[in-house]
Amino acid sequence: MRDLVNIGGDDDARMIPLWSILIATAAFVGVEYYLWLVLPDQRHHPAPPLGFRIYFNLSWGVLASLYFLMIGYVSKDAPRRAMSARFWMLICFVMPGGIGAVLYFLLRQPLISRCPACSTMVQSDFHFCPQCNYQLTANCGNCFRTVRATDQFCTRCGHELAADHMPARLHALRD
Ligand SMILES: [Zn+2]
Numbered sequence: 001m002r003d004l005v006n007i008g009g010d011d012d013a014r015m016i017p018l019w020s021i022l023i024a025t026a027a028f029v030g031v032e033y034y035l036w037l038v039l040p041d042q043r044h045h046p047a048p049p050l051g052f053r054i055y056f057n058l059s060w061g062v063l064a065s066l067y068f069l070m071i072g073y074v075s076k077d078a079p080r081r082a083m084s085a086r087f088w089m090l091i092c093f094v095m096p097g098g099i100g101a102v103l104y105f106l107l108r109q110p111l112i113s114r115c116p117a118c119s120t121m122v123q124s125d126f127h128f129c130p131q132c133n134y135q136l137t138a139n140c141g142n143c144f145r146t147v148r149a150t151d152q153f154c155t156r157c158g159h160e161l162a163a164d165h166m167p168a169r170l171h172a173l174r175d
């Protein structure tokens with residue numbers, strides 16, 4: 001039953017690989033270096049107010065680092081959904097202004113995991129394993145809609161969930 005905890009995928013913290021954090025940090029430092037030290041030397045008109053410059057420069061630095069964190073996230077997230085990580089990392093890298101990332105979130109497939117009982121590949125939105133009928137998510141015993149493991153009553157039909165005695169109800173699932 002402890003295997004139930006694994007359904008739904010990995011920790012979000014582990015979804016950003018170290019290499020992308022390092023590149024993101026380097027990108028932030030690089031952008032700040034360029035904006036604070038290189039760019040002012042090339043400017044011929046007076047510099048804008050300091051407050052504006054801090055806001056503007058930090059925003060670009062954060063944007064640049066988010067860009068690489070996003071690619072790192074895709075590299076971890078795509079394989080969990082049986083999608084090509086290389087293809088989507090490339091899309092995210094070449095599409096300007098984060099369009100690749102937007103496309104990725106629009107088109108990504110449901111999470112794939114294994115049934116704890118029979119190891120069949122199952123999608124995260126399945127309630128029961130198609131091969132062995134193992135209950136994969138907590139759901140209402142009356143209307144079979146998904147419920148939270150901590151709910152006492154179904155939010156759709158008012159069914160008392162404690163009456164179900166279902167394994168997924170009794171063992172807390174991690175969201
Ligand atoms: Zn199964």
Ligand SMILES: [Zn+2]
Nearest residue numbers: 140143154157
């Ligand atoms: Zn219900």
